[in-house]
Amino acid sequence: MAKPKADYVVGVDLGGTKILAAVVDTQGNIVGRSKRKTLPSAAINPDPPLVADRIAVTVQEAVAAAKLSMARVKAVGASAPGPVNVDTGWVYKAANLPGWHNGYDLGPELSKRLQVPVVVDNDVNLGTLGEAVYGAGQGYADLIGIFVGTGIGGGLILGGRLRRGFRWAAGEIGHMTVAKGGPLCGCGERGHVEAIASRGAISRRLGEAIAAGEPTALMVKEGGVIASGEIRKALDASDPLTQRVLLESEETLGIFIASLVNLLDPQCVVLGGGLVESLGQPYVTAVAEHAYAHFFLKDDMDKVKIVQAGLGDNATVLGASVLARNLKANI
Amino acid sequence: MAKPKADYVVGVDLGGTKILAAVVDTQGNIVGRSKRKTLPSAAINPDPPLVADRIAVTVQEAVAAAKLSMARVKAVGASAPGPVNVDTGWVYKAANLPGWHNGYDLGPELSKRLQVPVVVDNDVNLGTLGEAVYGAGQGYADLIGIFVGTGIGGGLILGGRLRRGFRWAAGEIGHMTVAKGGPLCGCGERGHVEAIASRGAISRRLGEAIAAGEPTALMVKEGGVIASGEIRKALDASDPLTQRVLLESEETLGIFIASLVNLLDPQCVVLGGGLVESLGQPYVTAVAEHAYAHFFLKDDMDKVKIVQAGLGDNATVLGASVLARNLKANI
Numbered sequence: 276m277a278k279p280k281a282d283y284v285v286g287v288d289l290g291g292t293k294i295l296a297a298v299v300d301t302q303g304n305i306v307g308r309s310k311r312k313t314l315p316s317a318a319i320n321p322d323p324p325l326v327a328d329r330i331a332v333t334v335q336e337a338v339a340a341a342k343l344s345m346a347r348v349k350a351v352g353a354s355a356p357g358p359v360n361v362d363t364g365w366v367y368k369a370a371n372l373p374g375w376h377n378g379y380d381l382g383p384e385l386s387k388r389l390q391v392p393v394v395v396d397n398d399v400n401l402g403t404l405g406e407a408v409y410g411a412g413q414g415y416a417d418l419i420g421i422f423v424g425t426g427i428g429g430g431l432i433l434g435g436r437l438r439r440g441f442r443w444a445a446g447e448i449g450h451m452t453v454a455k456g457g458p459l460c461g462c463g464e465r466g467h468v469e470a471i472a473s474r475g476a477i478s479r480r481l482g483e484a485i486a487a488g489e490p491t492a493l494m495v496k497e498g499g500v501i502a503s504g505e506i507r508k509a510l511d512a513s514d515p516l517t518q519r520v521l522l523e524s525e526e527t528l529g530i531f532i533a534s535l536v537n538l539l540d541p542q543c544v545v546l547g548g549g550l551v552e553s554l555g556q557p558y559v560t561a562v563a564e565h566a567y568a569h570f571f572l573k574d575d576m577d578k579v580k581i582v583q584a585g586l587g588d589n590a591t592v593l594g595a596s597v598l599a600r601n602l603k604a605n606i
Numbered sequence: 607m608a609k610p611k612a613d614y615v616v617g618v619d620l621g622g623t624k625i626l627a628a629v630v631d632t633q634g635n636i637v638g639r640s641k642r643k644t645l646p647s648a649a650i651n652p653d654p655p656l657v658a659d660r661i662a663v664t665v666q667e668a669v670a671a672a673k674l675s676m677a678r679v680k681a682v683g684a685s686a687p688g689p690v691n692v693d694t695g696w697v698y699k700a701a702n703l704p705g706w707h708n709g710y711d712l713g714p715e716l717s718k719r720l721q722v723p724v725v726v727d728n729d730v731n732l733g734t735l736g737e738a739v740y741g742a743g744q745g746y747a748d749l750i751g752i753f754v755g756t757g758i759g760g761g762l763i764l765g766g767r768l769r770r771g772f773r774w775a776a777g778e779i780g781h782m783t784v785a786k787g788g789p790l791c792g793c794g795e796r797g798h799v800e801a802i803a804s805r806g807a808i809s810r811r812l813g814e815a816i817a818a819g820e821p822t823a824l825m826v827k828e829g830g831v832i833a834s835g836e837i838r839k840a841l842d843a844s845d846p847l848t849q850r851v852l853l854e855s856e857e858t859l860g861i862f863i864a865s866l867v868n869l870l871d872p873q874c875v876v877l878g879g880g881l882v883e884s885l886g887q888p889y890v891t892a893v894a895e896h897a898y899a900h901f902f903l904k905d906d907m908d909k910v911k912i913v914q915a916g917l918g919d920n921a922t923v924l925g926a927s928v929l930a931r932n933l934k935a936n937i
Contacts, residue, residue: 539771
C-alpha cells in the first residue's frame with residue numbers, strides 16, 4: 276500500500292484563554308478545526324507541559340474533524356503569546372501564561388508529542404502573516420499589521436519577510452511612545468500608544484469618567500470592564516462620552532500610524548483585533564483619515580492602503596499554517 | 607597599451623550649502639577629495655542643471671587631486687537631500703534646494719556629464735550605509751542611523767539591506783510623533799522628535815528662554831542662531847539653562863530610540879550629526895541611558911549597542927562609494 280501523501284498542515288493559535296487548531300489544505304482552505312480552553316480551570320497552574328499536552332490533543336481532534344489521519348499532516352505551525360526563537364521553537368515568555376516566565380521549548384515538545392515537524396512564532400507575527408497571505412494584505416510585500424484589543428500588538432512584513440528582530444522582539448508597537456508623559460500603560464511606562472488607543476485604555480478612560488459622574492448610555496459590567504460590543508452599542512446610541520473618548524483614541528492611533536509610515540513607508544497597514552472587529556469600517560475610516568492627515572510625504576499617499584483585517588480569529592491559525600507549509604523562519 | 611583598470615569609485619555628498627566628492631579605493635580609503643559651495647552665490651537660483659555641472663566639476667577635481675584620470679573611475683555614487691528613486695536616479699525633491707521642487711533626473715544627467723555609471727540615493731541612507739560598512743556600525747546587519755543637526759534624519763539597515771520604502775520615503779524619523787500636541791515642528795505638525803531633540807529645537811528653546819529674561823552663559827549670534835559649539839561651551843561652563851534644555855532633549859531622544867527598538871529590535875543604533883559631534887560621548891551616554899531605561903524587552907538589553915558615529919563628514923561620501931562599488935539598489 277502506498278504511503279498517504281502528507282499534504283495538509285495544521286495551524287495552532289495558543290492564547291491565554293483558548294487554544295485553536297485548524298487543518299489547512301494546499302489552497303489555504305480550513306478543512307477541520309478544534310478549540311478548547313487553554314486550561315480546564317482557572318485554578319490550575321498553566322505548567323508548560325500540561326499546556327503542550329492540551330495543544331497536542333487539540334491538533335489531533337482538528338485532524339479527526341477533517342476526517343484525516345496524522346499521516347496526512349506535513350507539519351504543524353503554532354503561535355505563542357510572547358517572543359519566540361523561530362529557529363529553535365523556544366518561547367521566551369508568555370505574558371498571559373504565568374507558568375511560562377522561565378520559557379519553554381514548545382516546538383520540540385510538541386514535535387515529540389505529535390511526531391511531525393513543528394515550527395513556532397509569535398502570535399501577532401503570524402496574524403500579520405495570515406492577513407498578508409490570505410487576508411486584507413494579499414499582494415503586498417510591505418505590510419504593517421496592527422491588532423487593537425486589550426492591548427495593541429503589531430507585526431511587520433518588510434520586503435516580503437517577517438521582521439522578527441535581533442532578540443526576536445520586534446513588533447512591540449503597543450509600547451512605542453506617542454504622548455510623552457501621558458497616560459500610564461500596563462507595562463508601567465507613560466504615553467505608549469497602547470495606553471491611549473487600546474480597547475483596555477478606552478474602557479479605563481470611560482470607567483474613570485463614569486466614576487466622576489459623567490452621564491452615559493454605556494452599560495458597565497461587574498468589575499468595571501467595558502467590552503468592545505458595549506462601546507459599539509453606545510456609539511450607535513450617539514453617547515457623547517463614548518464618542519469623545521473614541522475620537523481621541525482614533526486620532527492618536529492615526530497619528531501613530533503616520534509615524535510608522537514616515538519611518539517605514541510600507542504599502543499597506545492592516546487593522547485587526549477585537550475593537551476593530553466590533554467597530555468595523557467606520558472606525559477604520561476615521562483612523563485612516565487621521566493617519567493620512569499626518570503623513571510627512573504626501574506624494575502618492577493614496578497608494579499606501581489602510582484597511583480592515585479580513586480573517587478575524589482565523590488570521591493567526593492561517594499564518595501558522597503558512598509557516599508550517601514553509602517550515603522555516605525566512606518568510 | 608593595456609586599458610587602465612577602473613578600480614576606483616567616487617562618492618559625492620550634495621548638500622544645501624556644499625558639494626563634497628571623495629575618490630575611494632577598493633579598501634575604502636579616501637585617496638583624493640574636493641569640495642565647493644553648492645552655489646557660487648546665494649543670489650543664484652539652484653537650477654538643477656547648474657548644480658549637476660558643479661557636481662561634475664567637483665568629481666573631476668577630486669579625481670585630479672588623487673592624481674588619477676577618469677578612466678580609473680568605475681562609477682560615481684551621489685547623495686541628494688531628499689527622496690530618491692534609486693533604480694532610476696530620479697530625485698523627487700530636495701528640501702534645501704528650492705529649484706528642485708519638481709524633481710530632477712540627477713543620475714542620468716551626471717552620467718551624461720561624467721561618462722561613467724552614476725547611482726543616487728538619499729543622503730541619510732548613504733550616511734547610515736557608510737557607518738555600517740566603514741564606521742561605528744561595522745559588523746551589524748541591523749542598524750538604525752540617527753543624525754541630529756538642524757533637523758533629525760534617519761536611515762535603516764535591516765537584514766543587511768537599506769530600507770528605502772515603497773515610495774522611497776522611509777527613514778523620516780524626525781517626523782515621528784513622540785509628544786502628541788507638543789512643540790511645533792518645522793513641517794507644521796506638533797510633537798515630532800525633531801521639534802524637541804534636534805539642534806534647531808534646542809536652539810529655539812534656548813532663544814525663547816533668553817528672550818523671556820532667563821540668565822545664561824550662552825553667546826547668541828545675530829539672528830538668534832545658537833550653534834552646536836556654543837551649546838557645548840555653555841555646558842562646559844555648567845550653564846543651568848542649557849543643562850535643563852539639553853536634559854529634556856536627551857530624555858526625549860532616549861525615549862524615542864527605545865520606541866524604535868521596541869518596534870524593530872535592531873543590533874545597533876548609531877548617533878551622528880553636528881550636535882552629536884559637538885557634544886560627543888557624554889551626550890551619547892546620556893541618551894543611551896534614557897533609551898535603555900525605556901526598552902520593553904529588558905532581556906539581552908546590552909546586546910543592543912547605542913554608539914557614536916565614527917566617520918563625521920565622511921559618512922555620506924563613503925556610503926555613496928559603497929553604492930557606486932555595487933552599482934545597485936539591493937544593498
